[in-house]
Amino acid sequence: MLFRAVSVWLLLAGTVQADPAFWRHEWPQTDFTVTSVDSWTEILSGGPGKDGIPALNDPAFVPVARETRIDPREPVIAVELPGERPRAYPIRYLTWHEIVNDRVGEVPVAVTFCPLCNSALTFDRRVRGQVLRFGVTGKLRNSDMVMYDVETQSWWQQALGQGIVGEMTGVTLTPLPSWMESWDGFRSRNPDGLVMDEPAHARAYGRNPYRGYDSSARPFLYSGETPPHGIDPLVRVVRVGDRAWPLARLRQAGRIEEAGVTLSWQAGQASALDTARIGQGRDVGGVRxxxxxxxxxxxxxxxxxxxxAFWPDGTWMLGN
Structure with missing residues (x-):
C-alpha cells in the first residue's frame, strides 16, 4: 500500500529542521517575515515538494447522465450555487490533486480536500479585489494541507481557509456551502447536473492510496494533543463554526436541531480512506x-x- 510504504520516508522528511532559510530556495517570493504561526516546527514536509501534488485548474465537466466510471457509493463534493447547474467534484480525483480551481457562473471557487484530515471545503477565491489561484505546498501543519496562492505566494491553512505565512497572513477566505455525499445521491437529486471529468493525469483514479487510514490509532505526522472527552482522534465530527458534533451521535439520531442549525445524516456514502477501492469503503453516510x-x-x-488542533477552545456538542 502506497500510504504505508512511504510512511517511514515521510517521517524522516518531516523531521528536517523547519526553517524559512531552508525553504527560500523553493519559495523565493514568499514573505516569511510575516506569519501567524507560533513556531516553524509546526510545519512539516508531507513528502512532495511545491506542486508535487498538482492542483487542477479550469476542469472539464460532463453531464451526470454520461458518467459511468464512478461507483454509486463513492463520495463527491456537491456545489450547488443559486442559479447555476449543480456540480459534483469526485473525491477519486481530489484524493490525488487536493485542490480544484474552478468558476461556477460568476463565482471563482476553490474546491479542496485534505485526505489526512478528511476535510472537504469550498472557498470563494476572490480576495482584496483579485482572484487567487491555489496550489499545494507539500507542507502539513497539524497533519492538514498547507495551500498557497500563485499571485502572492502566501501560504494558507486549508482547514481554516486562512493565510498563515506571507502577505495574506490573517486573511480569511469566504467559505461556500458544499457537502460530501454519495455519487448515487447526487445524481438522483440532480439528473441534469454536471460532474467533473477525469483529469488528463496518470493517476490510479478510484484507488485509495491511504488504505486503512481512518482506522489507524493515530493521525499521520501529528504530534499535538488528542481530543478531550475520550474521543478517538480519527473519528469524524461535523464542524459548524467552532462547534463539533460527533458523527456517531448524528448517525444514531438521524437529525439534530441545535445551536440554530439542523444537521441530517443519510446512509449510503463510502469512506474515501478505508478500502483500496474508494467505492467499496465502509458506509460513513452523508451530512447536510x-x-x-x-x-x-x-x-x-x-x-x-x-x-x-485548530479550534482548541471549540465546543463539543456531545448531547449530554
Missing part, C-alpha cells in the same frame, strides 16, 4: 447542515484531532 430558513450552510466533516 442547514440554517433556520432551510438554507445549506458551510460546514466540514473532519477528524476529531483536526478540530481540536
Amino acid at each position: 447542515v442547514r440554517d433556520g430558513q432551510g438554507r445549506d450552510i458551510a460546514h466540514d466533516v473532519l477528524f476529531a484531532f483536526a478540530f481540536h
Whole structure:
C-alpha cells in the first residue's frame, strides 16, 4: 500500500529542521517575515515538494447522465450555487490533486480536500479585489494541507481557509456551502447536473492510496494533543463554526436541531480512506447542515484531532 510504504520516508522528511532559510530556495517570493504561526516546527514536509501534488485548474465537466466510471457509493463534493447547474467534484480525483480551481457562473471557487484530515471545503477565491489561484505546498501543519496562492505566494491553512505565512497572513477566505455525499445521491437529486471529468493525469483514479487510514490509532505526522472527552482522534465530527458534533451521535439520531442549525445524516456514502477501492469503503453516510430558513450552510466533516488542533477552545456538542 502506497500510504504505508512511504510512511517511514515521510517521517524522516518531516523531521528536517523547519526553517524559512531552508525553504527560500523553493519559495523565493514568499514573505516569511510575516506569519501567524507560533513556531516553524509546526510545519512539516508531507513528502512532495511545491506542486508535487498538482492542483487542477479550469476542469472539464460532463453531464451526470454520461458518467459511468464512478461507483454509486463513492463520495463527491456537491456545489450547488443559486442559479447555476449543480456540480459534483469526485473525491477519486481530489484524493490525488487536493485542490480544484474552478468558476461556477460568476463565482471563482476553490474546491479542496485534505485526505489526512478528511476535510472537504469550498472557498470563494476572490480576495482584496483579485482572484487567487491555489496550489499545494507539500507542507502539513497539524497533519492538514498547507495551500498557497500563485499571485502572492502566501501560504494558507486549508482547514481554516486562512493565510498563515506571507502577505495574506490573517486573511480569511469566504467559505461556500458544499457537502460530501454519495455519487448515487447526487445524481438522483440532480439528473441534469454536471460532474467533473477525469483529469488528463496518470493517476490510479478510484484507488485509495491511504488504505486503512481512518482506522489507524493515530493521525499521520501529528504530534499535538488528542481530543478531550475520550474521543478517538480519527473519528469524524461535523464542524459548524467552532462547534463539533460527533458523527456517531448524528448517525444514531438521524437529525439534530441545535445551536440554530439542523444537521441530517443519510446512509449510503463510502469512506474515501478505508478500502483500496474508494467505492467499496465502509458506509460513513452523508451530512447536510442547514440554517433556520432551510438554507445549506458551510460546514466540514473532519477528524476529531483536526478540530481540536485548530479550534482548541471549540465546543463539543456531545448531547449530554
